[in-house]
Amino acid sequence: MANRSLDAHVARIDRQDKIATGILTVIVGLVILLVVSIIAYIIVRGAGRALTPGFLTNPYNDEVLPGILYQLWDSFYLLLVTLVISVPISLGAAIFLVEYAPDNWVTSAAKTAIETLSSLPSIVVGMFGSLFFVVTLGWGISIIAGACALTMFNIPILVRTIQQALEDVPRSQRDAALAMGLTRWETTLNVLLPAAMPAIVTGIVLSAGRVFGEAAALIFTAGSAPARLNFASVNFLSPTNPFNIFRPACSLAVYIWRLTSEPTAGSTEIVWGTATILLACVLLFNILARLLGKFLSRRLTAE
Amino acid sequence: MTDTTTIQDQAAGEKNLPLLRTKDVTVTYDLTHEALHKTSLDFEGGQVTALIGPSGCGKSTFLRCLNLMNREIPRCSVGGQILYHGRDINTPKENLFELRKSIGMVFQQPTPFRKSIRENILFAPKKHGRVRTKAEEDELVETSLRQAALWDEVKDKLRQSAHALSGGQQQRLCIARTLAMKPDVVLFDEPCSALDPISTFAIEETIRDIAASGICEIIVTHNMEQATRVSDRTAFFYVGDMIETGTTQQIFSDPHDQRLVDYLTGRFG
Numbered sequence: 001m002a003n004r005s006l007d008a009h010v011a012r013i014d015r016q017d018k019i020a021t022g023i024l025t026v027i028v029g030l031v032i033l034l035v036v037s038i039i040a041y042i043i044v045r046g047a048g049r050a051l052t053p054g055f056l057t058n059p060y061n062d063e064v065l066p067g068i069l070y071q072l073w074d075s076f077y078l079l080l081v082t083l084v085i086s087v088p089i090s091l092g093a094a095i096f097l098v099e100y101a102p103d104n105w106v107t108s109a110a111k112t113a114i115e116t117l118s119s120l121p122s123i124v125v126g127m128f129g130s131l132f133f134v135v136t137l138g139w140g141i142s143i144i145a146g147a148c149a150l151t152m153f154n155i156p157i158l159v160r161t162i163q164q165a166l167e168d169v170p171r172s173q174r175d176a177a178l179a180m181g182l183t184r185w186e187t188t189l190n191v192l193l194p195a196a197m198p199a200i201v202t203g204i205v206l207s208a209g210r211v212f213g214e215a216a217a218l219i220f221t222a223g224s225a226p227a228r229l230n231f232a233s234v235n236f237l238s239p240t241n242p243f244n245i246f247r248p249a250c251s252l253a254v255y256i257w258r259l260t261s262e263p264t265a266g267s268t269e270i271v272w273g274t275a276t277i278l279l280a281c282v283l284l285f286n287i288l289a290r291l292l293g294k295f296l297s298r299r300l301t302a303e
Numbered sequence: 304m305t306d307t308t309t310i311q312d313q314a315a316g317e318k319n320l321p322l323l324r325t326k327d328v329t330v331t332y333d334l335t336h337e338a339l340h341k342t343s344l345d346f347e348g349g350q351v352t353a354l355i356g357p358s359g360c361g362k363s364t365f366l367r368c369l370n371l372m373n374r375e376i377p378r379c380s381v382g383g384q385i386l387y388h389g390r391d392i393n394t395p396k397e398n399l400f401e402l403r404k405s406i407g408m409v410f411q412q413p414t415p416f417r418k419s420i421r422e423n424i425l426f427a428p429k430k431h432g433r434v435r436t437k438a439e440e441d442e443l444v445e446t447s448l449r450q451a452a453l454w455d456e457v458k459d460k461l462r463q464s465a466h467a468l469s470g471g472q473q474q475r476l477c478i479a480r481t482l483a484m485k486p487d488v489v490l491f492d493e494p495c496s497a498l499d500p501i502s503t504f505a506i507e508e509t510i511r512d513i514a515a516s517g518i519c520e521i522i523v524t525h526n527m528e529q530a531t532r533v534s535d536r537t538a539f540f541y542v543g544d545m546i547e548t549g550t551t552q553q554i555f556s557d558p559h560d561q562r563l564v565d566y567l568t569g570r571f572g
Contacts, residue, residue: 181403
């Protein structure tokens with residue numbers, strides 16, 4: 001009697017387990033299908049153009065085969081300037097919040113502010129950037145204004161990941177260093193940061209992927225008109241100098257937006273080609289993040 | 304050792320005082336919760352003192368006061384006096400960083416840094432500017448590792464990661480790292496509770512050897528056999544009070560307090 005009810009119970013649990021596993025498998029399958037089909041669609045439509053020799057190396061105004069050289073350059077340059085500004089700030093903020101911040105309302109207000117910043121719509125960040133950096137500070141539509149807008153967009157993500165990375169370092173490491181008479185700062189610099197470095201680098205590269213594909217925050221700050229660049233220029237104040245941070249710039253994502261909203265003859269191919277390149281870059285960032293993280297953590301633990 | 308013994312030198316004249324003495328030390332968390340009531344104990348150089356008692360009795364709390372590690376815990380306050388070489392260190396003016404160079408600490412979990420074995424030893428002495436030349440570095444690494452009985456096992460892989468060592472070796476590396484600071488007091492917070500019996504034995508031997516060199520050691524342990532094996536004196540803590548103290552032999556063979564008797568006979572743990 002007891003045995004039979006136990007058997008029935010086991011059978012029921014078994015059935016429930018199978019149903020749950022089935023449903024979850026289907027859900028995961030759908031997610032994978034979604035990602036794969038989006039990527040496949042973009043690649044099918046854009047790979048032909050993306051792989052055409054010259055697409056990556058021709059300027060947008062090339063008569064025979066318009067390319068995306070300037071946009072590609074601007075995307076990477078914007079990313080670089082953004083990271084140069086946002087990484088030190090985020091690192092400092094995260095270290096402060098984890099290691100130094102007293103447990104009071106100012107700290108919790110700062111944490112809430114950072115979280116709120118991360119959920120601000122990027123178009124709003126762009127509007128603010130346009131009013132503040134472009135107009136009030138008088139930088140004009142420029143790379144530096146765009147990079148500052150992207151920084152606002154990037155800081156919450158970075159602070160979050162760096163904070164997490166630092167918090168994941170075992171408490172005992174911190175105690176051990178302090179117990180050897182090291183100051184808090186020496187401990188942070190020499191023990192915590194090296195231990196957290198793999199996770200921090202991974203976080204930075206992943207955030208780079210997000211920044212790289214951002215469009216809305218850039219339209220009003222860095223501009224949407226394709227720049228004319230002269231790679232031979234040595235005058236850093238010239239609007240055609242690729243390194244001039246006070247010139248307008250158009251990233252890949254913004255270029256896609258612009259060509260889609262103002263189509264011209266043959267622009268559809270360019271849009272899909274650009275999208276494929278953008279996608280490839282973002283995927284590359286993700287792979288790079290993993291590899292770098294693995295490499296660093298192996299280097300820091302095994303060597 | 305010349306420029307490294309600043310605190311020790313300051314009170315070198317007062318030979319009759321115990322190396323470390325606590326007077327009515329009381330620890331309070333969050334202003335209201337008293338984790339330790341008036342505890343007074345003396346610790347001599349060359350002596351190993353075991354702090355025993357059930358979990359939550361205040362022994363680790365007490366240990367952490369001795370090198371002011373409790374300052375790292377928010378809202379923790381310590382009353383009473385902690386006399387180190389006759390000087391009260393329980394004052395806001397005390398230089399923690401200077402003090403912790405002479406009162407070292409080894410923790411429950413081995414805590415090697417993500418550096419090579421050699422760098423683990425040299426890291427703090429370098430930061431404090433105690434080693435300058437390669438020869439000084441080599442010598443410090445070797446003597447410290449020898450003192451912790453680890454030299455023979457690692458002498459050929461000093462540049463390898465400390466994380467590649469076994470748990471017991473890591474713990475001995477942490478002891479070596481602490482000894483490299485040339486402390487005269489070393490605090491152990493359950494140093495063997497994460498280790499296997501063989502490593503535990505090796506660490507216990509190391510603790511005895513270090514005591515023989517004149518260093519004062521204080522060890523928190525849950526393991527009664529360990530207390531009898533390594534310590535000269537024992538103090539029993541119970542619910543925030545230091546109940547009884549004496550030579551280890553007396554505590555274990557002739558305990559006076561009923562709570563200590565109950566604890567030793569395993570009536571609570």
